[in-house]
Amino acid sequence: MEEFANRIRNYYQDPLDPLAEQFLFRRPPTVGELRRPTQVLLLGNHSSGKSTFVNHLLGDDVQKTGVAPTDDGFTIITHGATATERDGPAVVSNPDLPYEGLRHFGDQLVSHVRLKLRPAELLQTVTLIDSPGMIDEAKAENGRGFDFPGVVRWFAERADLVLVFFDPDKPGTTGETLQVFRESLAGIDHKMLIILNKVDQFQSLHDFARAYGALCWNLGKVIPRKDLPMIYNIFVPLADKPRSRLPMEDFEKARNDLIGELRRAPTRRMDNQITQLQAYAGRLQLHAMVIDKAADRFKSIRARWRGFWLLLFGGLGAAAVGTGMVVALPVIAVVAVLVFVFIEYLILPRSKRRLIARFDQIFEKLHDRELLLRDRAEDLRMMWEEVSPRAREIAEKSGLQSFKKMSWHDRELLEELTSTLIPQLRSKLYDAMRDNEAPAPALEQDRPAMSPTSEPPRPRLVKGDRAGTPKRKTFF
Ligand SMILES: Nc1nc2c(ncn2[C@@H]2O[C@H](COP(=O)(O)OP(=O)(O)OP(=O)(O)O)[C@@H](O)[C@H]2O)c(=O)[nH]1
Ligand SMILES: [Mg+2]
Structure with a gap:
């Protein structure tokens, strides 16, 4: 990995940086930005269950959850030996953290950023970014006080995986969600995973099919692709919620599958950096x-x-x-x-x-x-x-x-x-990934399995000469 990172850094240093300077093109990413941790951004409608999913991943109540719009800011959750929190101004002014660029979005945004350090095992390899829920009303963006689509784009460009949550109440993509898809997520669909969450709320297959169909229909309008991206149909088991009458095994498997993808995010990081370089x-x-x-x-x-x-x-x-x-x-x-x-x-x-x-x-x-x-x-x-x-x-x-x-x-x-x-x-x-890829463990005992819809996206593997490549157990 160090070798790949060095090659990428070298290409930026020569010839890209001098040429960018000669032709007044925007500067390449800084060394700090290239060294950033693996990041997973969680986006979605308000109350679609982003924070509940974060808590489930970390096995701890790190984020507040609730039915009304709960989060109005971006929470960066990363690894720390003890549980501590820092405010936005301290986060964006710390040169050791890769968030200085957020300062350009103004004080309003900075006051809506928080950093939480937690000792969870998953955070050692992946940093999670929980976001304010999108409000499905026209012109909702005017009330935020900062450029919401711009900030989402900033985080999404620097994320290795972007999870976009929908729920049975709002499987449509209107208002702010539509704007974010068009303005912030255009061109990054290779690292975007769509999630239809809270499927335990469906009491019949008919209800599920209707919501799934509505989501596909609406996504088709905002994702300019011939084929629809993979949709993970999942739920987070919550003690206080009524159980669905539908068989839930497939949905549980889809959740484990999604967690598997999330754990594999570090291997996507280098691939994303090469995409960014290209x-x-x-x-x-x-x-x-x-x-x-x-x-x-x-x-x-x-x-x-x-x-x-x-x-x-x-x-x-x-x-x-x-x-x-x-x-x-x-x-x-x-x-x-x-x-x-x-x-x-x-x-x-x-x-x-x-x-x-x-x-x-x-x-x-x-x-x-x-x-x-x-x-x-x-x-x-x-x-x-x-x-x-x-x-x-x-x-x-x-x-x-x-x-x-x-x-x-x-x-x-x-x-x-x-x-x-x-x-x-x-x-x-890809050669190195094929040689070194080890199955990622899921959070629970079940092995990761297929979601009911189709196979999850995996990095493409390309044939090549593998002679001399040292065998390692894990990629990172
Ligand atoms: N039945 C069911 N309820 C869920 C599930 N996930 C979350 N919820 C509930 O949905 C509500 C909203 O969850 P949050 O995690 O706060 O949603 P959020 O997306 O973080 O919302 P904002 O922060 O407002 O954007 C809470 O009451 C959760 O208990 C799920 O999988 N199934
Ligand atoms: Mg939340």
């Missing part, structure tokens, strides 16, 4: 190549105009001297200055604006071959849509002439990184 390098490559091409064109337009100016007025001046019409020289000089001002302050800025407005065409031209391949085209266009507003803003603010040309070596390195080195790194990781 996404970063791919976006930086698009940003830098389009700006570089536009800057190149701009510099050649500028050279042409300046050459034309020099040739014209140099020629005129020489002709005036040659023909003895020295008196014309001051007039030529004044016209030369006027034309220079005209070129520099009118023609060149206009060319610059026109080039920036043509970024889309530059992108299409640079990737004309790849854009012919359908699968690759969709990915590329999506990435470009994400990157282009910032690329335009940067080019407008700092001027195309200020960018140093990307060297041939850097261009090749970036291409090799995105097309060969990062995919190779991932394939090596």
